[in-house]
Amino acid sequence: MSRIEPRTFRGARDFLPAEMIRREGLFAYLREVFQRHGFAPIETPAIEYLEVLLGKYGSEGEKLIYPLAYKGGTTAALRYDLTVPLARVVAQYRDLPRPFKRYQMQPVWRADTPTIHQGRYREFYQCDADIVGEASPLADAEILSMIGEVIAGLGVGNFTVRVNHRAVLEGMVGAAGLPPEANRAVLRAIDKFDKVGLAGVEKELEKEGIEDMPRSKLLDLLALPSGGREAILALADRWSGEPRIGEGAAELLRIWQALEQISPDLGRFQFCLTLARGLDYYTGAVFESFIDDLPHMGSLSGGGRYDDLVGVFSEESLPAVGTTIGLDRIFSALEQLGQAGGTPTRTQVMVLQFGPESEGPALRTLRRLRQSGLRAEVWYRPERLGKQIQQADKRGVPLVLFQGPDEAAAGIWTLKVLTSGEQIQIPEADLEARVRALATP
Amino acid sequence: MSRIEPRTFRGARDFLPAEMIRREGLFAYLREVFQRHGFAPIETPAIEYLEVLLGKYGSEGEKLIYPLAYKGGTTAALRYDLTVPLARVVAQYRDLPRPFKRYQMQPVWRADTPTIHQGRYREFYQCDADIVGEASPLADAEILSMIGEVIAGLGVGNFTVRVNHRAVLEGMVGAAGLPPEANRAVLRAIDKFDKVGLAGVEKELEKEGIEDMPRSKLLDLLALPSGGREAILALADRWSGEPRIGEGAAELLRIWQALEQISPDLGRFQFCLTLARGLDYYTGAVFESFIDDLPHMGSLSGGGRYDDLVGVFSEESLPAVGTTIGLDRIFSALEQLGQAGGTPTRTQVMVLQFGPESEGPALRTLRRLRQSGLRAEVWYRPERLGKQIQQADKRGVPLVLFQGPDEAAAGIWTLKVLTSGEQIQIPEADLEARVRALATP
Numbered sequence: 001m002s003r004i005e006p007r008t009f010r011g012a013r014d015f016l017p018a019e020m021i022r023r024e025g026l027f028a029y030l031r032e033v034f035q036r037h038g039f040a041p042i043e044t045p046a047i048e049y050l051e052v053l054l055g056k057y058g059s060e061g062e063k064l065i066y067p068l069a070y071k072g073g074t075t076a077a078l079r080y081d082l083t084v085p086l087a088r089v090v091a092q093y094r095d096l097p098r099p100f101k102r103y104q105m106q107p108v109w110r111a112d113t114p115t116i117h118q119g120r121y122r123e124f125y126q127c128d129a130d131i132v133g134e135a136s137p138l139a140d141a142e143i144l145s146m147i148g149e150v151i152a153g154l155g156v157g158n159f160t161v162r163v164n165h166r167a168v169l170e171g172m173v174g175a176a177g178l179p180p181e182a183n184r185a186v187l188r189a190i191d192k193f194d195k196v197g198l199a200g201v202e203k204e205l206e207k208e209g210i211e212d213m214p215r216s217k218l219l220d221l222l223a224l225p226s227g228g229r230e231a232i233l234a235l236a237d238r239w240s241g242e243p244r245i246g247e248g249a250a251e252l253l254r255i256w257q258a259l260e261q262i263s264p265d266l267g268r269f270q271f272c273l274t275l276a277r278g279l280d281y282y283t284g285a286v287f288e289s290f291i292d293d294l295p296h297m298g299s300l301s302g303g304g305r306y307d308d309l310v311g312v313f314s315e316e317s318l319p320a321v322g323t324t325i326g327l328d329r330i331f332s333a334l335e336q337l338g339q340a341g342g343t344p345t346r347t348q349v350m351v352l353q354f355g356p357e358s359e360g361p362a363l364r365t366l367r368r369l370r371q372s373g374l375r376a377e378v379w380y381r382p383e384r385l386g387k388q389i390q391q392a393d394k395r396g397v398p399l400v401l402f403q404g405p406d407e408a409a410a411g412i413w414t415l416k417v418l419t420s421g422e423q424i425q426i427p428e429a430d431l432e433a434r435v436r437a438l439a440t441p
Numbered sequence: 442m443s444r445i446e447p448r449t450f451r452g453a454r455d456f457l458p459a460e461m462i463r464r465e466g467l468f469a470y471l472r473e474v475f476q477r478h479g480f481a482p483i484e485t486p487a488i489e490y491l492e493v494l495l496g497k498y499g500s501e502g503e504k505l506i507y508p509l510a511y512k513g514g515t516t517a518a519l520r521y522d523l524t525v526p527l528a529r530v531v532a533q534y535r536d537l538p539r540p541f542k543r544y545q546m547q548p549v550w551r552a553d554t555p556t557i558h559q560g561r562y563r564e565f566y567q568c569d570a571d572i573v574g575e576a577s578p579l580a581d582a583e584i585l586s587m588i589g590e591v592i593a594g595l596g597v598g599n600f601t602v603r604v605n606h607r608a609v610l611e612g613m614v615g616a617a618g619l620p621p622e623a624n625r626a627v628l629r630a631i632d633k634f635d636k637v638g639l640a641g642v643e644k645e646l647e648k649e650g651i652e653d654m655p656r657s658k659l660l661d662l663l664a665l666p667s668g669g670r671e672a673i674l675a676l677a678d679r680w681s682g683e684p685r686i687g688e689g690a691a692e693l694l695r696i697w698q699a700l701e702q703i704s705p706d707l708g709r710f711q712f713c714l715t716l717a718r719g720l721d722y723y724t725g726a727v728f729e730s731f732i733d734d735l736p737h738m739g740s741l742s743g744g745g746r747y748d749d750l751v752g753v754f755s756e757e758s759l760p761a762v763g764t765t766i767g768l769d770r771i772f773s774a775l776e777q778l779g780q781a782g783g784t785p786t787r788t789q790v791m792v793l794q795f796g797p798e799s800e801g802p803a804l805r806t807l808r809r810l811r812q813s814g815l816r817a818e819v820w821y822r823p824e825r826l827g828k829q830i831q832q833a834d835k836r837g838v839p840l841v842l843f844q845g846p847d848e849a850a851a852g853i854w855t856l857k858v859l860t861s862g863e864q865i866q867i868p869e870a871d872l873e874a875r876v877r878a879l880a881t882p
Contacts, residue, residue, distance in 0.1 A: 038818030
């Protein structure tokens with residue numbers, strides 16, 4: 001075989017141990033929070049029939065679907081997100097409980113031109129939690145409360161979860177004197193607020209062909225203050241004549257009423273008129289979360305209510321609400337805030353070989369340490385002790401254990417703490433307990 | 442949008458909650474055993490450049506590589522296994538520690554005609570553990586010892602790990618008077634032993650064109666007894682004139698010597714001449730494990746030493762040894778042995794709503810339970826209590842908690858244990874502690 005250059009597929013990533021250990025920690029944490037909130041896991045295949053995926057993501061999104069070539073034809077593709085597969089699953093398995101609360105953490109693929117410095121990848125994980133089959137605003141509140149608890153536990157400082165409602169946004173379009181056909185163009189313009197600000201949204205509205213009068217009315221509305229329950233009440237008060245605004249505000253108030261009881265992070269939730277969310281399929285509340293100290297990073301999570309998506313696969317239409325949590329954004333935030341930490345190994349102790357005749361005792365000790373539940377390694381070769389210690393240190397193992405001939409005769413081991421250089425003599429019988437007392441958790 | 446039939450891609454699977462909870466449990470268990478043995482996690486992308494994958498799996502395997510269609514060209518494909526990506530990673534990242542001990546649990550894809558009743562899928566998980574950069578037989582012993590601990594902890598009863606060595610097999614070919622060119626054909630025939638027995642291997646050898654005399658010599662050899670150290674010694678003794686047999690036996694004895702110290706399951710390992718392993722790339726020890734009570738199920742794990750694979754991507758050749766553990770086989774074994782268990786939810790308690798005015802207290806209680814670490818849900822609607830209890834029971838939630846108006850006035854909740862029907866009155870202040878005492882872990 002001729003030599004092949006080892007290269008990672010462009011736009012995809014290898015996760016090496018230090019990063020994977022952090023990722024596994026985050027996955028375990030998310031699983032714990034999801035399960036504490038009564039969500040159950042599912043997984044779906046990477047490959048879906050093309051017809052399942054088409055017609056869901058808008059024309060721009062659809063171009064990014066990654067098709068598979070199989071025996072000359074293309075009938076299947078890699079999944080684009082986790083929401084459409086969930087809708088398929090709920091329509092396909094009729095005996096799933098309802099409401100169906102599921103979480104799912106799997107990669108998705110986009111046939112995009114990767115711009116890695118902006119964090120756009122062709123392959124990346126999504127992490128979704130959704131409640132399907134429940135129209136009650138309690139379900140919206142539960143998703144929101146869970147997002148709050150997820151972010152609060154990350155240790156990224158203060159954060160804000162912005163909440164809006166599609167009915168409020170559509171009511172604003174009406175209040176500005178525009179027909180419902182203008183909804184999509186206006187939402188598209190508002191969706192850019194985070195990047196371009198209010199002046200930028202004005203330009204976008206102009207580009208979309210919205211005339212002076214309705215444009216300035218929309219800008220007036222968008223300038224209304226964000227806030228909690230009182231901000232929603234102020235909006236409803238001022239626009240009591242617009243039924244869609246009243247409808248959206250009433251549902252937001254019901255969500256807030258539940259949040260006030262259920263969420264330990266009530267102060268983090270803000271009703272915010274400038275939040276729109278790009279996707280077509282939302283029908284009710286929409287929300288995104290942001291880290292206060294990283295205002296330019298973009299949202300950590302985004303979601304909302306989408307009551308019509310399951311109906312694409314089923315005669316029965318099922319209301320649904322959910323969120324996607326951006327794992328890559330979380331890691332990026334932890335790194336920017338100096339919270340990433342991370343070690344390339346979880347090994348607690350390495351047993352060294354003093355000489356060829358020490359292989360037996362070293363392996364027996366290794367076995368004892370492992371059987372007591374400690375994470376332990378052995379250095380495979382009876383090399384110079386200094387070299388073995390250096391290797392353990394280089395890979396981040398905090399403790400080493402060895403036994404010279406005199407110690408062997410006396411039934412004693414030496415434990416060296418590599419961070420401090422301290423050396424401790426331990427009688428053979430106490431090995432597990434003494435190592436455990438000094439080991440990282 | 443017209444209605445689309447919800448269908449899972451043929452040869453792939455949806456994992457619904459009951460199954461996913463079992464799978465997450467198994468993944469967590471495997472991670473724990475791997476880390477206890479000093480292995481660190483990595484992940485690689487689903488998509489690899491085609492040139493990385495080609496020329497590694499033999500002509501039959503290569504046909505099953507799943508290419509992607511992108512902008513008219515095909516330069517990338519889905520990964521076929523986890524071993525070739527590992528070889529790429531080790532060649533690509535020169536500063537990884539050596540020996541590099543890694544585990545990896547990710548799906549792989551085969552563009553196969555799926556025969557699901559035989560457990561052949563187009564998409565399935567592999568779970569690999571390998572040591573790269575270490576030629577010492579201690580590394581082989583460590584992989585073997587870890588396989589033993591993985592299987593012993595599964596609760597599938599007695600098991601056997603069969604071990605052989607490619608040098609022994611090649612030495613047998615020489616001892617039978619055949620040239621080295623016959624190695625591949627003979628190994629291919631022996632590899633079928635599990636399915637066809639000794640008589641079947643004889644037929645296969647005949648088909649491969651091996652003549653009477655060498656064939657009967659090979660069959661004599663294959664009939665030698667399996668066993669531990671003494672079986673290896675017996676072979677080495679009888680064939681001391683065949684240097685390849687002596688070489689292989691000496692390395693196996695070194696592996697056994699380490700196993701005797703390191704493994705709590707020594708009795709499970711058997712030197713076995715009829716084990717060959719299909720893949721071309723093995724160069725030393727080869728091994729497979731079997732459950733004694735399920736003799737027809739095939740192997741739970743398979744692996745061996747492959748010292749030349751990394752050299753395909755790098756000027757530096759690195760010795761390597763590792764194993765793949767078959768997750769689907771493990772689940773199938775647990776099911777056949779009635780050990781699969783499984784619940785569709787991990788929720789410990791569901792809070793019910795007695796009436797519309799109980800939403801506030803129900804949500805506040807929910808919040809308290811969750812903040813104490815309990816996995817808790819609320820039923821979203823103040824429906825008839827009987828219906829709510831039925832729903833909790835149907836989804837496998839073992840405890841429900843509710844409060845009627847009189848109880849609310851007295852500051853008391855009722856906890857009902859759904860498995861026994863028992864009802865207990867609990868003062869509000871003791872809720873967390875009392876629920877925890879009765880909750881599943």
